[in-house]
Amino acid sequence: MKYETRKVSLIIVIILLVSTMAFYMPKTLASNAVVTTSPNPVEKTESDINSNFDLSINVINVTNLYGFDLNITWSNALISYVSYDKSSLDDVIWPGGYFVANQTSGVGSNGQGYFDFAVASMSTAFSGSNELYKVKFKVKGPFCNSVKSTAIHFALHKLSDSMPAPITHTVVDGLYEIKGNTPTIGFSPTTQTCAKRKQSFDATLGLSGAENVVGFDFEVHFNHTLLDCLSATIDGPWTGPVYSINQTGGKVTGSASSSTGQNGTVTLVIIHFNSSATFGHIWKDTSIEGWINNVVDSNAIYVQSADLMYNAAPTLSYVKGGSSNGITVNPDHLSFTFSPMKGDLNNDGRISIVDLTTICHCYGYKPGFHWDIGLQYDLIKFNDEDIIDIFDIIIITSNYTGT
Numbered sequence: 498m499k500y501e502t503r504k505v506s507l508i509i510v511i512i513l514l515v516s517t518m519a520f521y522m523p524k525t526l527a528s529n530a531v532v533t534t535s536p537n538p539v540e541k542t543e544s545d546i547n548s549n550f551d552l553s554i555n556v557i558n559v560t561n562l563y564g565f566d567l568n569i570t571w572s573n574a575l576i577s578y579v580s581y582d583k584s585s586l587d588d589v590i591w592p593g594g595y596f597v598a599n600q601t602s603g604v605g606s607n608g609q610g611y612f613d614f615a616v617a618s619m620s621t622a623f624s625g626s627n628e629l630y631k632v633k634f635k636v637k638g639p640f641c642n643s644v645k646s647t648a649i650h651f652a653l654h655k656l657s658d659s660m661p662a663p664i665t666h667t668v669v670d671g672l673y674e675i676k677g678n679t680p681t682i683g684f685s686p687t688t689q690t691c692a693k694r695k696q697s698f699d700a701t702l703g704l705s706g707a708e709n710v711v712g713f714d715f716e717v718h719f720n721h722t723l724l725d726c727l728s729a730t731i732d733g734p735w736t737g738p739v740y741s742i743n744q745t746g747g748k749v750t751g752s753a754s755s756s757t758g759q760n761g762t763v764t765l766v767i768i769h770f771n772s773s774a775t776f777g778h779i780w781k782d783t784s785i786e787g788w789i790n791n792v793v794d795s796n797a798i799y800v801q802s803a804d805l806m807y808n809a810a811p812t813l814s815y816v817k818g819g820s821s822n823g824i825t826v827n828p829d830h831l832s833f834t835f836s837p838m839k840g841d842l843n844n845d846g847r848i849s850i851v852d853l854t855t856i857c858h859c860y861g862y863k864p865g866f867h868w869d870i871g872l873q874y875d876l877i878k879f880n881d882e883d884i885i886d887i888f889d890i891i892i893i894t895s896n897y898t899g900t
């Protein structure tokens with residue numbers, strides 16, 4: 498009986514102890530607390546390189562905050578730690594006093610920068626929403642024309658109440674983004690005039706404002722009636738160049754790469770053209786109604802599309818007429834003019850015996866008499882007379898260059 502009583506008493510004591518312990522055991526309370534950064538995102542451009550900016554680490558809707566340990570990480574290639582500012586702790590969070598348990602910063606072997614900050618209150622708890630502290634960063638640069646970004650990541654995040662017990666919460670990682678300057682590609686020269694058939698010239702497509710470009714491709718269109726595309730040259734720093742010419746389709750495409758990033762101004766491709774071997778257009782006096790001497794195509798050669806490649810950054814693209822081009826193309830076109838010499842009937846760049854023989858052969862041609870041929874070489878007329886006569890011949894003799 499005595500043993501039984503003791504047994505019951507012991508059970509009661511155990512129950513009381515367990516219930517008491519349960520009462521005092523730390524409990525994780527439901528919470529809507531959020532840890533964030535601001536501003537978010539942080540957006541920088543090329544001109545911000547070497548400047549500093551502050552990032553706030555904030556807590557929202559917290560109850561009974563008595564301590565925290567937050568470790569943020571980021572890509573140290575883009576931004577680096579400068580300093581931190583804990584005036585919010587002094588002024589708002591725990592003005593009665595706190596103890597900094599840990600404060601470390603550095604760069605890990607993976608290139609991730611970090612700042613770990615652990616603080617415990619020595620006075621009252623904080624409830625509400627406020628900045629906890631600030632971290633000052635330095636903008637290091639994108640090192641390319643493209644957009645680069647890094648998460649400002651909460652690699653460790655613990656909030657404690659005064660029990661102490663964990664405060665459940667969510668974290669929202671920050672985003673840092675920096676845009677490199679916009680590269681430009683364009684043609685040189687912007688105008689080209691040819692006076693004879695098969696007259697050669699080069700259209701050079703150059704790149705400026707380049708930052709660590711390691712490859713490119715292009716598609717150039719041209720007027721295949723006025724122009725013959727002969728070949729293309731891709732050399733200088735570029736390796737593995739390939740190109741393809743589609744004469745009947747009026748297209749040139751190509752690409753190349755570079756083992757080292759290309760900066761500043763660099764030539765992408767030199768495209769070699771001739772004025773057409775078959776297109777002919779001769780000079781005629783304004784007395785020949787409806788005639789124009791210069792055949793002009795202001796958009797004879799143009800960039801249809803282009804891409805620039807980077808290491809560890811997205812490719813930048815251009816498409817003619819596109820709304821989200823990452824490359825400025827200016828000028829995107831080359832204007833071509835075929836401007837024949839006065840009296841050069843065969844467009845060979847000289848007024849010679851060949852032209853003189855041709856016009857003399859046609860002497861006397863008029864409507865009803867070989868006018869289908871005569872019409873082609875009728876260079877000037879007076880009194881509305883359609884005829885190859887002495888005045889047409891004088892156009893040639895007076896501009897005669899010989900050979």
Ligand SMILES: [Ca+2]
Nearest residue numbers: 841843845847
């Ligand atoms: Ca000629």
Ligand SMILES: [Ca+2]
Nearest residue numbers: 877878884885
């Ligand atoms: Ca005439």
